[in-house]
Amino acid sequence: MKMFDPHIHMTSRTTDDYQAMANAGVNAVIEPAFWMGQPRTNAGTYEDYFMSIVEWERFRAKQFGIHHFATIALNPKEANNLYLADDVIKMMPRFLVKESVVAVGEIGLDDQSDLEEKYFAIQCEMAKEYNLPILVHTPHRDKKQGTQRCLDIVKESKINPEMVLIDHNNEQTIKGVRDRGHWAGHSIYPFTKMDSERMCAIVKEFGSEKIIINSAADWGVSDPLMVPKTVKVMLNEGVSEGTVSEIVWDNPYNFFNQSGKLEKLLINDRPSINQSQLFEGNSVLRGQDPIIQE
Amino acid sequence: MQDLLNSYFLGTTQEKLQILNGLIQEKNIKFLFKIFSVSDTDEKKLILECLDQGDLNGEFKAIYLEAMRTNSSELFSFMAHTRQYPKSFFTEAEYNQMVLKALFVDISVQKIIGIKERKNTKLNTMINDYIEERELANRSLPIGVEEYNNLGD
Numbered sequence A: 001m002k003m004f005d006p007h008i009h010m011t012s013r014t015t016d017d018y019q020a021m022a023n024a025g026v027n028a029v030i031e032p033a034f035w036m037g038q039p040r041t042n043a044g045t046y047e048d049y050f051m052s053i054v055e056w057e058r059f060r061a062k063q064f065g066i067h068h069f070a071t072i073a074l075n076p077k078e079a080n081n082l083y084l085a086d087d088v089i090k091m092m093p094r095f096l097v098k099e100s101v102v103a104v105g106e107i108g109l110d111d112q113s114d115l116e117e118k119y120f121a122i123q124c125e126m127a128k129e130y131n132l133p134i135l136v137h138t139p140h141r142d143k144k145q146g147t148q149r150c151l152d153i154v155k156e157s158k159i160n161p162e163m164v165l166i167d168h169n170n171e172q173t174i175k176g177v178r179d180r181g182h183w184a185g186h187s188i189y190p191f192t193k194m195d196s197e198r199m200c201a202i203v204k205e206f207g208s209e210k211i212i213i214n215s216a217a218d219w220g221v222s223d224p225l226m227v228p229k230t231v232k233v234m235l236n237e238g239v240s241e242g243t244v245s246e247i248v249w250d251n252p253y254n255f256f257n258q259s260g261k262l263e264k265l266l267i268n269d270r271p272s273i274n275q276s277q278l279f280e281g282n283s284v285l286r287g288q289d290p291i292i293q294e
Numbered sequence B: 001m002q003d004l005l006n007s008y009f010l011g012t013t014q015e016k017l018q019i020l021n022g023l024i025q026e027k028n029i030k031f032l033f034k035i036f037s038v039s040d041t042d043e044k045k046l047i048l049e050c051l052d053q054g055d056l057n058g059e060f061k062a063i064y065l066e067a068m069r070t071n072s073s074e075l076f077s078f079m080a081h082t083r084q085y086p087k088s089f090f091t092e093a094e095y096n097q098m099v100l101k102a103l104f105v106d107i108s109v110q111k112i113i114g115i116k117e118r119k120n121t122k123l124n125t126m127i128n129d130y131i132e133e134r135e136l137a138n139r140s141l142p143i144g145v146e147e148y149n150n151l152g153d
Ligand SMILES: [Zn+2]
Pocket: A007, A009, A032, A034, A106, A216
């Protein structure tokens, strides 16, 4: 079964993680632009970050046979920083047109401040202009109200509801999201809010239509194998292979392919590995024998 | 710019305070924000303390709000538990976010400055939603929830 992890911050993970993901059957990942754990002090570091997720990280992933795509955005937390927000918005267009950028995201709300709402709306407009879907981060605090507010802002933007993936859902929010015609993402975390069993129960109750799962793994306590692990749990619990495959491949593929970009880049199940390749003179290897499939 | 930053950071605490108070008087939010954003935790505390004492009209609130986004519970509880600034200048929505965040980083809620006066019905709803969410995830409630419920009206 082919698997997509459509929300994972690989830039904060190791090559061991890439190897383990490849071994567990993950074929493709999407890396949404997000914040780095501590606030950025200027817009320039955003530029380097965007470059690294569309170039360097993509190169790393390929060295382990994993397709890598990115989404680009000013994240909601940093929308509150008056001194960098506008500059980041201005640099976004040249990244949005890159071949591996498949959506605008993560946009959305965090503290639910006025500035967050302002830049959320601006970026919905950009998505329409560049014909890209949007990936919406819903707040972890005050989730119920915050998700509702996200849905309202999306509606006000008049973006096609099919072009919207609302992320970090739970049982309280999923119905409202699908009723509006959006896709519903679920981040599966180890030990916490949403584990594989709970996700499985959601699938049994709500079916697979427009349901997407991801690991949302980043620099915090998280598990980059959450998608394959949840696949196992769902199959063990009697969810059919067709349904599972729809959730971990067809749905994310169909959603992000609305950018028109996946069908051009995802021709093979895996990119062929050539670890002898260098990126600006750098290798992912440290003296090991390179694996070469080409 | 780098020269100005260096002369600030290489100065003694006394010299830092002088510069900070000068910036507050000039209402130079932009440069103070820049200094703040490249300060470490202790240096940030100094700035927040200065604002708490010198910014009498809450004109530098953007810096407090930025500071509230920290991942450091030390810095967070310094603001929430020891500074008057949030109580004086945060809007209801901003104050509520601070209380919710206190639950998330698992620090005391009853110690938040102004919590009794600034408790409000929206916050009650937010905390009830939060309890419901934790229960769905089979997770225990942080101590702050009980503290909040024991505050009385
Ligand atoms: Zn994320």
